[in-house]
Amino acid sequence: MSSPGHASTPTQISSGPLDSAPVPDYTEFHPRWYRPQVSTYWWLGKWAYVKFILRELSSVAVAWTVAIILLxxxxxxxxxxxxxRFEHxxxxxxxxxxxxxxxxxxxxxxxxxxNLAPKAMVVRVGGKRLPAVLISGPQYVAWIVISAIVFVIILSRG
Amino acid sequence: MVNRETEPIFWTLFSAGGVVAALFLPVQLFIFALAVPLGWMQAPGYESLRALVHSPITRIYLFVLCSLPLFHFAHRFRYTLYDGLQIKHLNEVVFAGCYGIAILGTLAAGYLLWTV
Structure with a gap:
């Protein structure tokens, strides 16, 4: 295949800029960061995410209740x-x-x-982790007792 | 505003407000915004309710009941906007708005309960 007539051909090619450098060409092309676009409604896909957003939105109800108390x-x-007029x-x-x-x-x-408290607060008694019920349980009891006390106080003002 | 040093303060306010809101707010809203308007409960008389609010213990109670949950709201709602709506470019505005509400609400509560 290699005839002396074609011997000059490789030389001609090698004189080009591509052949002289074994490393790829450097360009000023800026690499794109890998940043996938997340939809604003990303949380609608899964019930756990919806619950998370609903839980976070409960803070609006908290502010609303405070506003009513102030009014x-x-x-x-x-x-x-x-x-x-307020009552009306x-x-x-x-x-x-x-x-x-x-x-x-x-x-x-x-x-x-x-229900989050036992996860945020790990209480150990005698080297053993206290079961979650023993941490969230008393809070439910306190919730009921406090609510009952407020009820009695307001009812006594009737 | 929020950095490594100040974040624990905001988080503590969030947490304390979360406890107060969880334990004390539902009964408050239930009585005055549902049970009384719907007639399930007799409305407390104006004079006796005013006398109740006038007592120092009730004033302190109501002040805590208003202030801490507002700081809970500020922290949580800020992150709801941050994670949910992803409006990170408005971070400063959201921060000022949320904590502005909390501070204004606390001032209003202090003023109102002082003048009762």
Whole structure:
């Protein structure tokens, strides 16, 4: 195959810029970082993620409840008529619907908070880890006792 | 604002507020926003309720009940926006908004309960 007539051909090719460098060409091409685009609704795909977002959103219900308490104290300061107006506003159907949702979120917060405590706080007694029930259990008891006390105090003001 | 030194403070406020919100807020909302408006419970009289709020213990109770849960909200809602909506470029605005609400709410609670 190698005839003297073609012997010059490899030489011609090797004179090109590609052949002279065994390393690949350097270009100023900027490498793209590997950053997959995550959708804003990434949490809709899995129930566990939805629960996580709902739990985090319970903080809105917490702020809402505080706002109601502040408005109630303000109405109390302003006098009986202002307080009557406050009570009237709270009994609007859309307000009750909103507060049913807010209350559900508050319950979600309480339950997830109590159940999270044993995971956040590891208590060891005699070298053994205390079972989760013994940490979240007393919190449920405290929750019920506190709620009952508040009920009794408010009922006694009737 | 949030760095290695300050994060524990914000987190402690978040945690303390979470406990207060979990234990004390549901009954509060249930009584005044559901049971009373729906007629399940007799509404407490204005004068006796005002007298109750006037007592120092109730004032301290209500102040804690308002302030700490707002700091809980600020921390949690900030991260909800951060993780959920991924608006990291608005970090400073979100931070100022969330903690602004918490601080303003605390000031309002302090003022109202001082003047009761």
């Amino acid at each position: 109630q104290v303000r109405a109390l300061i302003r006098g009986p008529e202002a307080y009557l 506003r709270l009994s609007a159907p859309w307000m009750i619907a909103l507060n049913v949702i807010a209350f559900a979120f508050l319950l979600l917060h309480s339950i997830t908070w109590f």
